[in-house]
Amino acid sequence: MTAHVPISLEVNGEPVEAQVLPRLNLADFLREHLSLTGTHVGCEHGVCGACTVRLNGDIVRACLLLAVQANNASVETIEGLSDSGEIADLQDAFRHRNALQCGYCTPGMLIAAQDLLTHNPEPRREEIREHLSGNYCRCTGYQAIVDAVEATARARQERAS
């Protein structure tokens, strides 16, 4: 009864076909089947945000989504966002401001921050905090992360004007 289910999806722009067990979540599928280990697995119940990815353009928790639910969907991981250069400036700002120490939360943090900047190019610090409230960082105390996101927003605004 718990047979493999065929799925077909797009990951970072490339088509993927696979046979997966229903219980396999998307984070484990990305990590173990596709070797995309930038998607981190922390709490595995939707609290920590380390497994944040984009599904059809919207951020989601990959630990709370079954791989079978991603059938026909487009998934983007930190590898995709990083390789395309989409978040190069945000990554630079994180590095410049020391907005990471152990780096475990960083992929999810970057994807969540990019989601905010896409929908709200000029966020207030309070809005940055609120948008990142579902992503836990146990090292930095968040100040540096908020600084980096704020600096990126400002720099993008200046480049746009």
Next chain:
Amino acid sequence: MKASAFSYARATSVANALDLLATHGESAKVLSGGQSLMPAMNLRLISPELIVDIGELAELRGIERDRGVLRIGALTRHVDLMRSPEIATHAPLLSEAIVHVAHPAIRNRGTIGGSLAHADPAAELPACMLALDATIIVRGQDGERRIKAEDFFTGIYETALTPEELLVAVEVPVAGEGSAHFFHEFARRHGDYAIVGMAAQASITGKVFSDLRVALFAVGDRPVLAKAAAKLVGVTVTAAILSEASAALADELEPQEDQEASAAMRRHLAQVLLARCVSALLDRQDFSGGRA
């Protein structure tokens, strides 16, 4: 942890989902957004034998207005409620409440039907349904049942839904002229479950409540519609009347004690919220709820 093994069926229609539920009964669980079900499965709190995924039933998603009623499909996501102009105009309580539900990545997946069927007593949406006098529509093999929100929530994670039924939609009366709402919750961090929360919907004529529905959450095994609110309706609210209603509210609540708060603290916070609610709705700065 990881979920234990289960079989998976992707429902192709509501009728197909109902067939699967009729066949498998309590051993099956319905998956919509998965933002409550998946954590429970990953923590091995539940291990269903069959998951019936209704995520692709587009007919269950969307918001429609038919004269005085807003019908919200069960698969409507929190983010849809948040961005909907219909909701903002006709059920603004929901627009205000929804930003308190978890975090953006969760709101992109979580659905209203899933939240209501899950029936977490600390969740925002069930209490909003009580305040809005919503009707919850469930479908089974024998047709539809319409259940008042007050009768729907029966305990911790328990509802009037049978294992063979599917929650398909909710109906919410459109906010009329003179209507006003209040929403507030106390939580340790933004996006956490509330320690105590309140959702209220009122009709106000002059400076008098002609109707006031005050729902509290995280104060017991289910959301509670405060009977004490009746004391504030049809009268010019004075400090003495508010104080009487506040005492009645403390009496009627039977909050739980847990690591977040004692029962006494929850009663106190509920009273603070009631005063803030009345103060905000009637624009009476003299009614202070005191310190939270």
